[in-house]
Amino acid sequence: MTIGESEKRERDAIRVLVVDDQQLVRDGIVSLLRVQAGLTIVGAAGNGQEALDQALTLRPDVILMDVRMPVIDGVTATAQILKQLPDCCILMLTTFDDDAYVRDALRTGARGYLLKDMPVADLAKAIFAASRGVYQLDAAVIERIVAPVGATIKPTTEQPLAPSPTRTGSVTEARLTRREQEILRLVATGATNREVAERLVISEGTVKNHLANLFSRLGLRDRTQAVLYTREQGLL
Structure with missing residues (x-):
């Protein structure tokens, strides 16, 4: 691959910001996504306030947002970010599939709600799809919303x-x-x-x-x- 081709591929890649208050989890997500073709990790944040600050500075295409975090929680951060960056795509990525969290996140403007136990390949696919405007819901979340079906x-x-x-x-x-x-x-x-x-x-x-x-x-x-x-x- 030539330098020019490498630069074009980087320009075309989806820019991702990872937000999670647990550093081990955050670093793991960054490491796993960094090797996925078509994705570029532009930053990582440990709470909602850091997410807001970095989003305004880095202007990512997609933000992976945890729900429960100190300083500012993920749902509140989502609302604040979308108020200033309405075209930003935010995917909630959490261990909590509580109905209230799901509804609040989606009504706030999140493009989807995913759980952390999903395979990294599926997470990458969800990021690509969400960046195209397709809402993403974890199967377990769908079951909770519409269960029993x-x-x-x-x-x-x-x-x-x-x-x-x-x-x-x-x-x-x-x-x-x-x-x-x-x-x-x-x-x-x-x-x-x-x-x-x-x-x-x-x-x-x-x-x-x-x-x-x-x-x-x-x-x-x-x-x-x-x-x-x-x-x-x-x-x-």
Whole structure:
């Protein structure tokens, strides 16, 4: 590889800031990610205040943020960073899968919520995906948000469901059909568009059209919000 090619690869790499209050864990994450192609570790911080300071100085593309930390916790730091760097992508990376932490982090603007027991290769993939705007949720977190699911999914009812009055815009005017409820249930269990189509015996394009319409009517930005909405409405 020439010097020019090396410099271009470094410029194109995703710049990552690692934030964790335990130095051994922090150093381990840095070491593991440093050898992943396409990633450049630009810094490491031990608490939320350090994360804020370094984020403003280093302008990373992605921040891996722990939740429980001294000085400023991860959720508060996320809110403060995104207020000044709205295009920054922040992924929570923690050992705590508490429902309240998950909701607070996602509502604050985190691009995902991951647990530290995941393989490093999967973490790298999550960083790449999140940098492209795809929300990342650990499988265990999804289970906690929508559990129990699968065999316990309630049968659909003939009566359309009125959405939560707490949401804004046209949401209060929307009502969900039986098919829309079925699609939301399946999406909430983590099913892909293709899997939803196969389960309901419809085309993948029809699923996409339903989801686009649902997201617009309900004011949902992505599938993560759809999971939260589905649970709030008691569809699971």
